[in-house]
Amino acid sequence: MQGSPNKARTAHQQSYEALRDMILNGTIAQGTKLVEEKLAAEFNLSRTPIRESIRKLEQEGLVVNKRVVKLSESDLRNTFELRKLLEGHAARSAAIYLSEKDLLRLERCVEVGRSGTLNEIMEVNKEFHEIIMHASNNPLMIDVFDRMQSVIYLFRHTVVYYHRPFLIDEHQRIFEAIRAHDSDTAEQLMKEHLQADLDFCLHLIR
Amino acid sequence: MQGSPNKARTAHQQSYEALRDMILNGTIAQGTKLVEEKLAAEFNLSRTPIRESIRKLEQEGLVVNKRVVKLSESDLRNTFELRKLLEGHAARSAAIYLSEKDLLRLERCVEVGRSGTLNEIMEVNKEFHEIIMHASNNPLMIDVFDRMQSVIYLFRHTVVYYHRPFLIDEHQRIFEAIRAHDSDTAEQLMKEHLQADLDFCLHLIR
DNA sequence: ACATTTTGTATTGTATACAAAAACTTTTAT
DNA sequence: ATAAAAGTTTTTGTATACAATACAAAATGT
Numbered sequence: 001m002q003g004s005p006n007k008a009r010t011a012h013q014q015s016y017e018a019l020r021d022m023i024l025n026g027t028i029a030q031g032t033k034l035v036e037e038k039l040a041a042e043f044n045l046s047r048t049p050i051r052e053s054i055r056k057l058e059q060e061g062l063v064v065n066k067r068v069v070k071l072s073e074s075d076l077r078n079t080f081e082l083r084k085l086l087e088g089h090a091a092r093s094a095a096i097y098l099s100e101k102d103l104l105r106l107e108r109c110v111e112v113g114r115s116g117t118l119n120e121i122m123e124v125n126k127e128f129h130e131i132i133m134h135a136s137n138n139p140l141m142i143d144v145f146d147r148m149q150s151v152i153y154l155f156r157h158t159v160v161y162y163h164r165p166f167l168i169d170e171h172q173r174i175f176e177a178i179r180a181h182d183s184d185t186a187e188q189l190m191k192e193h194l195q196a197d198l199d200f201c202l203h204l205i206r
Numbered sequence: 207m208q209g210s211p212n213k214a215r216t217a218h219q220q221s222y223e224a225l226r227d228m229i230l231n232g233t234i235a236q237g238t239k240l241v242e243e244k245l246a247a248e249f250n251l252s253r254t255p256i257r258e259s260i261r262k263l264e265q266e267g268l269v270v271n272k273r274v275v276k277l278s279e280s281d282l283r284n285t286f287e288l289r290k291l292l293e294g295h296a297a298r299s300a301a302i303y304l305s306e307k308d309l310l311r312l313e314r315c316v317e318v319g320r321s322g323t324l325n326e327i328m329e330v331n332k333e334f335h336e337i338i339m340h341a342s343n344n345p346l347m348i349d350v351f352d353r354m355q356s357v358i359y360l361f362r363h364t365v366v367y368y369h370r371p372f373l374i375d376e377h378q379r380i381f382e383a384i385r386a387h388d389s390d391t392a393e394q395l396m397k398e399h400l401q402a403d404l405d406f407c408l409h410l411i412r
Numbered sequence: 413a414c415a416t417t418t419t420g421t422a423t424t425g426t427a428t429a430c431a432a433a434a435a436c437t438t439t440t441a442t
Numbered sequence: 443a444t445a446a447a448a449g450t451t452t453t454t455g456t457a458t459a460c461a462a463t464a465c466a467a468a469a470t471g472t
Contacts, residue, residue, distance in 0.1 A: 010455065035423070046457040047424090052261065059265050061346075066424090078346040085291050085347075140267075140284040141291075144350055216425065241453070252427040253454090272454095 012049035019053050030070045062150050080198040084191045091190035094135035095183035106175050113168040155201050164200045218255035236276045268356050286404040290397045297396035300341035301389035312381050319374040361407050370406045
């Protein structure tokens, strides 16, 4: 999909992605004011495409009032509350509708989660949740989920990096509930899983 | 806050609102291609602010690929599925946390819903759902809800205009469940209420 | 010393011009 | 007549200039 490092992208797309990545990996610190002209100079562009990038980042919630967000504890809580709703619902759908092919993909995510490198684990963690979210079959919900990804990323980083215990065991149990078409359990386990993520994050940031 | 009809809004804010309203009330037909220069001429502005307006409408889902959306049956279903999730959850919170003041406001919405003019009914219908949504106390969810408003509006119009039966009765029962702090019932009733809305809309558009 | 106005500077908002790309037409070859 | 190619027009993307606004600092009066 987006894997091809296609150079035929427009300037504002490129600068958007570059800016987003810089925010996500901390190159641009939280709270920094984004000044159009400065960034334009830095990227060797005019203000016009930079402007659009910033607007998009604002829509995503990564920029508020021209400043890079400072994520607070309540942002964390709010994000996970919404995730529990969306992904809980999606897990339920997955238990009913998920294809054989996607079941195998899920299983592989669990396996790699046990044996992979740190980067691989982060990768399959993301994939695990994506596969389930897409099972909702509701493009609107998927879109909301996608919009949250950047913010989620900032947190997920900590979760995996600090090796949260039982993370993969929880994935495994969710996977099994989905495979068994047990929708109530799948939803329940997904919500508990996200709650555990939240608790772990909260524990870390204090 | 925003009640003051302040004329100190920027050009792109004004053109955004104007465009949105034109789409919502059908002045601009669904499927119409939005051409920046044409609109700029029409509004006596340059392309720059128009561009921003269109981008924002795209984020809201009212414009796709430079064309005004044609809402399909599955858009309708997807929207209501997400609403059930968000507003069901909010109704639950409302049953637990809603203030006396907001309870009174809710009650008034039900009353005006029985006795008001068509415009008043549409107004309080919106307010009823807003009060409950805000009880979620989750700005992120409220934001998602707000973003859906334009699309919801297009549908709500039909629902009230064609006098869906039992609409106010359902509001009344939801209100009573909230007042009684019965969160399970409140959530359940809200979901049923939205499902009934959906069914009514589906019935109409066929 | 404190509040208030004035001035200057930084930053965003808007208009305009031109280049690149996309969408349409017409022409040409099969 | 149809499909490909070339050309034409429309539309979008980007750069730049200037105007309006917001912000901070200095100056002025109390």
